[in-house]
Amino acid sequence: MSGLPEALETAREAGEVLSAAVLSQENAEGLDGSGLDFRDCRFQSCHLRNCDFTGAAFYGCTFTGCLLENCRLSATYWKDCRLSGCKWDGADLRRSRWKDSVLEETLLRYVNFSGGVWERISVKGCDFTESTLSEMRLKKAAMEKTDLTGAELFRTSLAGMDLTACTLDRIVLSETCRELKGAVINAAQAAVVARILGIRVEP
Numbered sequence: 001m002s003g004l005p006e007a008l009e010t011a012r013e014a015g016e017v018l019s020a021a022v023l024s025q026e027n028a029e030g031l032d033g034s035g036l037d038f039r040d041c042r043f044q045s046c047h048l049r050n051c052d053f054t055g056a057a058f059y060g061c062t063f064t065g066c067l068l069e070n071c072r073l074s075a076t077y078w079k080d081c082r083l084s085g086c087k088w089d090g091a092d093l094r095r096s097r098w099k100d101s102v103l104e105e106t107l108l109r110y111v112n113f114s115g116g117v118w119e120r121i122s123v124k125g126c127d128f129t130e131s132t133l134s135e136m137r138l139k140k141a142a143m144e145k146t147d148l149t150g151a152e153l154f155r156t157s158l159a160g161m162d163l164t165a166c167t168l169d170r171i172v173l174s175e176t177c178r179e180l181k182g183a184v185i186n187a188a189q190a191a192v193v194a195r196i197l198g199i200r201v202e203p
Helices: 004-013 187-196
Strands: 017-019 022-024 027-029 037-039 042-044 047-049 057-059 062-064 067-069 077-079 082-084 097-099 102-104 117-119 122-124 137-139 142-144
Touching (some): 004 017
Parallel strands (some): 022 042, 097 117, 122 142
16 A cells, blocks of 8 residues: 555545555645545554544544644544554544544543544543543443543533543533533542532541
């Protein structure tokens, strides 16, 4: 397989599908992958800047050690995918849908996931500092050792999730903190929630 620009061009000519591509150490800017289907593709140590993947679908794809800067991934669909050791700070993932996928050891700071859906998603060791995760629908999603410092979770129900190993400092919730109803948190996190509610906890 040639480089990513050529692969995308070929996919456009072959019915909007890119299958079984192995793309390693690609360094590209301003590419248009919008609306394409990516099937069983592997992205390894790629650096993509200002690329547009709006409305694209990813099936069985892996991203390992990839850096995405200011990329547009809104309204994308992800099934059986894995992100590992990546840095996607500032990505636009509004209204994206994720199913049966794994996000691990990945930096997702300042990312906009608002209006998205996570179904049977495992999140391990990721950093969502200052990200927007508002008005999302989570179904059988799990978070472990994940940093949610300053993340906006407005109108996203975390019911049924064990957040005891996650960082919840300065999270943004509704006035009643109803987003946390049914979630499992530890004593230190409960103190954080109390502060949000305006309750002073004496040691």
